[in-house]
Amino acid sequence: MKKDTKIVTAGRKSQWTNGVVNPSVVRASTVVFNSVKEMNNALVNTHNGTMIYGRRGTTTAFAFCDAMTELEGGAGCALYPSGTAAITNAILSFVKSGDHILMVDSVYEPTRDYCDKILTNFGIETTYYDPLIGAGIDALIKENTKIVFLESPGSITMEVQDVPAIAEVAHQKGCIVMLDNTWGAGINFNPFDFGVDISIQAATKYIVGHSDVMLGTATAIQEYWPQLRDNSYLMGQCTSPDDIYLALRGVRTIGVRLKQHQQSAMKVANWLAERKEVSTILHPAFESCPGHEFFKRDFTGSNGLFSFVLNCGNKAAINALLDGMEHFKMGYSWGGFESLILAINNIGSIRTVTQWPHKHALIRLHIGLEDVDDLIADLEQGFERFNQVLAG
Numbered sequence: 001m002k003k004d005t006k007i008v009t010a011g012r013k014s015q016w017t018n019g020v021v022n023p024s025v026v027r028a029s030t031v032v033f034n035s036v037k038e039m040n041n042a043l044v045n046t047h048n049g050t051m052i053y054g055r056r057g058t059t060t061a062f063a064f065c066d067a068m069t070e071l072e073g074g075a076g077c078a079l080y081p082s083g084t085a086a087i088t089n090a091i092l093s094f095v096k097s098g099d100h101i102l103m104v105d106s107v108y109e110p111t112r113d114y115c116d117k118i119l120t121n122f123g124i125e126t127t128y129y130d131p132l133i134g135a136g137i138d139a140l141i142k143e144n145t146k147i148v149f150l151e152s153p154g155s156i157t158m159e160v161q162d163v164p165a166i167a168e169v170a171h172q173k174g175c176i177v178m179l180d181n182t183w184g185a186g187i188n189f190n191p192f193d194f195g196v197d198i199s200i201q202a203a204t205k206y207i208v209g210h211s212d213v214m215l216g217t218a219t220a221i222q223e224y225w226p227q228l229r230d231n232s233y234l235m236g237q238c239t240s241p242d243d244i245y246l247a248l249r250g251v252r253t254i255g256v257r258l259k260q261h262q263q264s265a266m267k268v269a270n271w272l273a274e275r276k277e278v279s280t281i282l283h284p285a286f287e288s289c290p291g292h293e294f295f296k297r298d299f300t301g302s303n304g305l306f307s308f309v310l311n312c313g314n315k316a317a318i319n320a321l322l323d324g325m326e327h328f329k330m331g332y333s334w335g336g337f338e339s340l341i342l343a344i345n346n347i348g349s350i351r352t353v354t355q356w357p358h359k360h361a362l363i364r365l366h367i368g369l370e371d372v373d374d375l376i377a378d379l380e381q382g383f384e385r386f387n388q389v390l391a392g
């Protein structure tokens with residue numbers, strides 16, 4: 001079955017949908033049983049779609065978990081109240097005191113902070129590595145290295161990692177390979193085909209797709225699924241069926257949404273590449289993006305999120321650019337239907353083992369579903385304000 005067909009059918013077995021197209025929103029804390037036998041049977045069938053207690057999820061969650069497993073692959077999917085909770089709980093489900101983690105230097109900042117501010121308290125040590133290290137990760141793997149964590153591409157600086165090369169070495173040394181697959185969204189990158197063991201997503205972004213729900217997912221191969229599922233459950237992770245319903249609705253249109261995000265983002269990036277104010281396009285589909293060759297080899301497409309680096313400017317000029325935008329709003333998220341813009345001056349300060357080679361600010365864009373010519377006109381006017389300030 002092709003991906004676009006899976007997007008429509010995934011998770012829709014009649015056990016969940018009960019004769020209509022979508023599964024119902026089943027809200028529950030208590031699940032009631034009519035006999036001792038029924039109650040005992042439910043306990044035996046804990047992982048086979050029998051409802052036991054609200055925290056373990058209702059049929060709404062079971063349908064979404066099935067859908068994510070069909071889209072990404074793997075043996076099962078655990079749900080979390082945010083992408084960050086998915087990352088922290090997936091890691092904590094597999095480490096103990098004295099263990100060591102290898103973490104990509106371009107990682108989402110809260111993931112870094114979790115390692116540095118929380119895992120350190122439990123005697124779990126993190127070493128950061130160059131996103132482009134590839135098979136060279138071998139030299140960093142220690143006796144006690146438990147997890148090699150990747151994020152590809154990095155969600156601000158966009159380095160694409162050689163996932164299969166890293167995974168091969170990590171597996172030789174008995175490490176678990178975890179990937180933050182939020183950019184690939186389970187659509188443009190199939191993590192389990194490239195050696196990933198656990199694929200994590202901020203479903204908050206493209207899966208939900210409408211900027212109105214926080215949600216995280218982690219799908220795992222059979223070898224790690226029971227431990228991920230059971231430990232996440234023990235840590236009390238559960239999510240609202242209303243939010244899950246919205247995520248399932250998001251799944252049904254993610255294929256067409258991503259194609260449009262991709263098409264518009266490519267047009268904007270090509271336009272930016274010709275601007276005199278721009279030094280580098282950091283879009284995985286561009287040769288100027290570190291790891292572009294791995295994008296070409298491993299991904300089936302891109303989306304609306306990319307960055308570019310300015311080749312001039314100062315704070316006042318960048319502020320003038322940002323403050324007057326009509327369609328690009330400033331915000332920390334991405335993956336919704338709307339366009340977003342963010343300027344970051346100090347990438348160097350969120351790196352510890354790699355040198356950030358650029359002198360001027362980075363601008364990250366999320367290209368939404370507006371008409372792309374309106375978006376380009378908005379950016380053009382932004383550069384006019386930028387240049388006016390620079391001209392003094």
Ligand SMILES: *Cc1c(COP(=O)(O)O)cnc(C)c1O
Pocket residue numbers: 082083084085108151155180182183202203204205214215216333
């Ligand atoms: C947003 C994001 C997260 C965190 O997701 P939340 O739902 O905001 O907690 C993790 N990784 C990446 C790459 C993200 O963009």
